[in-house]
Amino acid sequence: MLIIQNDIHRYSIEGMFRxxxxxxxxxxxxxxxxxxxxxxxxxxISSASALCPVPxxxxxxxxxxxxxxxxxxxxxxxxxxxxxxxxNGFLDWADLRPETLRQAVVxxxxxxxxxxxxxxxxxxxxxxxxxxDIGSKRASAIALTAREQQVLRLIAEGLSNRxxxxxxxxxxxxxxxxxxxxxxxxNCPNRTLAVVRAIEAGLLAV
Numbered sequence: 102m103l104i105i106q107n108d109i110h111r112y113s114i115e116g117m118f119r120x121x122x123x124x125x126x127x128x129x130x131x132x133x134x135x136x137x138x139x140x141x142x143x144x145x146i147s148s149a150s151a152l153c154p155v156p157x158x159x160x161x162x163x164x165x166x167x168x169x170x171x172x173x174x175x176x177x178x179x180x181x182x183x184x185x186x187x188x189n190g191f192l193d194w195a196d197l198r199p200e201t202l203r204q205a206v207v208x209x210x211x212x213x214x215x216x217x218x219x220x221x222x223x224x225x226x227x228x229x230x231x232x233x234d235i236g237s238k239r240a241s242a243i244a245l246t247a248r249e250q251q252v253l254r255l256i257a258e259g260l261s262n263r264x265x266x267x268x269x270x271x272x273x274x275x276x277x278x279x280x281x282x283x284x285x286x287x288n289c290p291n292r293t294l295a296v297v298r299a300i301e302a303g304l305l306a307v
Contacts, residue, residue, distance in 0.1 A: 104147035105173075114146065117199045123206065141166045144209060149174045149184075160187055164261055169209050173197065174220065189259040190215030191293060214259040216297060245286065245304065252279045257296045257305050 105111035118124075149172050163170065169189040189209045192201065196217040208215035245253065248269075255265045262280060266273040280292070287302075289295040299305040 102143060102145045104145060106148065110148065110173075114197075114202070117197075117202050120199050121203050123203075142168070144169045144171065144206065146171045146173065148172070163187060164263065169259075171205055171209050171215065187261070188293075191217065191220055193217045193220040195219045209259070212258050214257045214296060216293065245283065249279060249283050249286075250304070252276065253283055253295070253299055253305065256280065256283075256292050257299070 103111055103114060105114065145168060147170065170187055171190045171192060172184065172188045173192050173194055175194045190205055192205045192215065196219045201217065205215045251269065252265055255268060260268065262276045263273050266276045284295055287295045287298050289298055
C-alpha cells in the first residue's frame with residue numbers, strides 16, 4: 102500500500118514496483134484514516150510528509166495486524182516520534198532507485214530494520230554538527246549489559262517495545278526503561294539514530 106501525497110512521486114514509485122514485478126494492492130494519497138484498508142502482514146510505504154502523529158488506536162491496529170511501515174524521508178523532513186517507534190525502516194529519497202527499493206522491501210518483510218546509507222550518514226553528521234561528536238566517540242567505548250545488547254538487537258530488527266517485552270518475557274515498562282538507558286548511553290534522541298550509531302560503534306553487526 103502506498104500513502105504518498107505527491108502524485109508524481111507516487112506514480113514514480115508505482116513504476117518502480119512494476120519494473121520489480123511487485124504488486125501493489127492499494128494506493129492512497131493522504132493518510133491512515135481508513136483502518137478497514139489494512140490487512141494482516143501488509144507493507145505500507147509512505148512519505149514522511151504524509152504522516153501526522155499516529156493515534157494510539159491506529160498504532161495498536163498496525164501492530165495487531167503485523168503491518169510493517171517503510172517511510173521515505175528527505176533532508177527537510179521531521180518524522181514524529183510516534184512514527185519513529187512504529188516504523189520498520191527509513192529510505193532516503195536520494196537513495197530511491199528500483200534496486201534500493203527492492204532491498205528496503207526485502208529487509209522490512211524479513212523483519213530487519215532498514216536505514217538507507219544516505220540517511221545513516223546524514224543522521225550521524227547532523228549529530229556531529231550539533232556538537233554531539235564527543236557523545237558519538239563515547240558510544241564506541243560504551244559497555245552495554247548483556248540484556249541491553251539483547252534489546253538493542255531487537256530494536257534493530259524493528260520490534261516495538263511490546264514485541265520486545267513478549268520476546269524476552271519481561272514487562273513492557275521494563276523494556277521502555279531499558280530502551281531509555283540504551284538511548285542515554287549512546288547519547289541518542291531516538292531509536293533510529295541509536296541503531297545507526299550502534300552499527301558505527303561496532304555494537305551491532307551490519
